[in-house]
Amino acid sequence: MQSPDMQIRQFMAYLLGQAQSIEAVEPLIALLEDENVGVRGAAANALGKIGDRRALPHLEKLLLHDNRQLVVWAAFALTRLGEDYFHVLVNALRSDDVHIRRSGILALHQLGDTRAIPPLLALRDDGEKRFDGDTTVADAVARTLADLGYTD
Structure with missing residues (x-):
């Protein structure tokens, strides 16, 4: 350490x-x-x-x-x-910084809480990437929604 x-x-x-x-x-x-x-x-x-x-x-x-x-x-x-700091994670989804949005998505994914579905739906068209070769925010959202059991 x-x-x-x-x-x-x-x-x-x-x-x-x-x-x-x-x-x-x-x-x-x-x-x-x-x-x-x-x-x-x-x-x-x-x-x-x-x-x-x-x-x-x-x-x-x-x-x-x-x-x-x-x-x-x-x-x-x-x-x-x-x-209950779930709201802080949801607020991260509204950040202008793609890194913070992706961290919020990852945290919500790992928590597995279906309360995340409505705020995640708002990011389904977010095509921003953290770096070249990375998946988009929308791709991360799609994986998370699927794992949370959401279907269109």
């Missing part, structure tokens, strides 16, 4: 989340203060996956962050912990 390489710190946070070890909660909470937003997001996701409510106040602090991507990750983790 002390590596100077942010990719290693980010991957370690991911692995700790996969292990779902209660012993990882405190180190992951510490990573929520990392200088790199990707590491902080990975730590938030891991804490949501582990499900320990000691993370709640630390994740709630992230909801006030200037980085909207980090706010989406925090809201996703909080929702996985049983808090």
Whole structure:
């Protein structure tokens, strides 16, 4: 967790989340203060996956962050912990930033909550991509809607 390489710190946070070890909660909470937003997001996701409510106040602090991507990750983790921040994820779908919209779609997909269907329908014609070779927002929405059981 002390590596100077942010990719290693980010991957370690991911692995700790996969292990779902209660012993990882405190180190992951510490990573929520990392200088790199990707590491902080990975730590938030891991804490949501582990499900320990000691993370709640630390994740709630992230909801006030200037980085909207980090706010989406925090809201996703909080929702996985049983808090109702679903509206924050839905608000991400309205962002002008394609990265934030895609993060919101991914979070809603992973939650598997059918309340996401109406706001997702509004993005079915969104042809924007994050980068060349990427799928469109509309493609991600179509996959999510299908997995949520929506049919035209």
